[in-house]
Amino acid sequence: MSVRTQSGPRERLLRAAHELIYSQGVNVGVDALLKAANVARRSLYEHFGGKDGLIVEVLSSAAADDAADYRNTMDRAGDHPRERLLAVFDRLGEIIARPGFHGCRYLAADLALTDPDHPAHQVSRDYRSQVHELLKRELVALRHPRPEHAAHQLLLLIDGTLAAGATRPGTDAASAARELAEHVLAG
Structure with a gap:
């Protein structure tokens, strides 16, 4: 008796959509998604x-x-909040250097989806809020005088790093952003 290991239509659609939406954007056609997943439209x-x-x-x-990657990156950097925050920019440098890097999927979706009520915008807002809180927690531990404001600044640097990494490859955006982050951390 053999065990069936092929994934179902839902899993195939998710896998295909993860790849195509990241590489081609949220405006990728339904037919392309269905073909890549090898599923019927009904699925x-x-x-x-x-x-x-x-x-x-x-x-x-x-x-x-x-x-989870942000949390793991900070955890691997040790206990000192400054090092934990700067490790984020080192990690961004690794991500940008990967073959097939296309930038921030949330920023791309927000820009492509012009309907302000599209539910994907809420996912992006929730995600950014979660990252903001991770940054803010470290800034509070660092005893930064303005942790809320500094977290906004770091999040802006993260967004800019990912955008520059996609649109201006080879410019070492993560190192430049890390240097700016050090100024933010100095308060």
Whole structure:
């Protein structure tokens, strides 16, 4: 008796959507998604209610993974808040250097989805809020005089680093942002 290891339509759609939405953007066609996943159109509507639901699911899943990556990056950097925060920019440098890097999926989705009520915007806001809180917690531990403001500044540097990494490869955006982050941390 053999064990079936092939994933179902939902999993195949998610896997294909993760890849195509990141590489081509949220405006990738439904037909391309269905073809890459090797599923019928009906599967998209049964599992996600349509393409918008699939986009939200993909961004939500990615947000959980990306937030965990921030936490893991800071944890690997040790206990000192300054080193934990600066490690984020070192990690961004690694991410930007990867083949196939296309920038920040949340910024790309926010820019491409012009309907302000699209549910993906809430996923992006929630994700950024979560990262902001991670940064702020470290800034409070560092006894920064303005942790809320400094967390906003660091988040802006993160967004800028990812955008520059995608649009101006080879400029070492992460190192430049790390240097600016050191000024923010100095308060």
